[in-house]
Amino acid sequence: MATLIAYASKYGCTRKAAGLLWGKLDGRTDMVNLVREKKVDLSQYEKVILCGSIYEGRIQRKVKKFTEKHLDELLQKKVGLFICCMKSGEAAQAELEHAFPKDLLEHAVISDFFGGELSLYDMNLIDKFLIKVISKRDDRLTHDTSNLSLEKIQHFAEVMDSV
Numbered sequence: 001m002a003t004l005i006a007y008a009s010k011y012g013c014t015r016k017a018a019g020l021l022w023g024k025l026d027g028r029t030d031m032v033n034l035v036r037e038k039k040v041d042l043s044q045y046e047k048v049i050l051c052g053s054i055y056e057g058r059i060q061r062k063v064k065k066f067t068e069k070h071l072d073e074l075l076q077k078k079v080g081l082f083i084c085c086m087k088s089g090e091a092a093q094a095e096l097e098h099a100f101p102k103d104l105l106e107h108a109v110i111s112d113f114f115g116g117e118l119s120l121y122d123m124n125l126i127d128k129f130l131i132k133v134i135s136k137r138d139d140r141l142t143h144d145t146s147n148l149s150l151e152k153i154q155h156f157a158e159v160m161d162s163v
């Protein structure tokens, strides 16, 4: 049975993390972009990795909707959850816990935050403005930084392969 990585990414960081993970996982692994795909058939997958990035404290809407729609089915599978975000430590853990339903987090074989990337160059005007405002009160959200943790991605892959 195969693994599915279902992701949503605005500027490519979560897609990059998902791709790095994809390269490390054993067996057939498919990737699906939840921003583009409307219908996803989970029946052929034994393991599902669900991931998205955090904007103003919330996981992307497409990930939330997907989780709500498929929650019962996801609870029957081996699930891994991760987020990409710029915060770290307890603040990132709180974002992770807010991103997915409690029962799915408890059911998951692993859940983690991988760090994130922020590039002003790529951002649309609204996000440029927002990040300027946010970075004044939270210096972890300073633009043009990258702190994606390859160690965490490696560990996540090892745990998913072991179940």
Ligand SMILES: Cc1cc2nc3c(=O)[nH]c(=O)nc-3n(C[C@H](O)[C@H](O)[C@H](O)COP(=O)(O)O)c2cc1C
Binding pocket: 008, 009, 010, 011, 012, 013, 014, 015, 052, 053, 054, 055, 056, 057, 058, 084, 085, 086, 087, 095, 115, 116, 117, 118, 123, 126, 127, 128, 130, 131, 134, 141
């Ligand atoms: C407008 C804006 C708001 C953000 N809000 C948060 C936030 O509340 N918490 C956080 O940890 N990171 C926040 N981030 C950082 C993103 O989660 C981070 O850049 C992530 O890597 C983006 O991933 P993506 O390119 O896959 O969408 C924000 C970024 C932008 C541009």
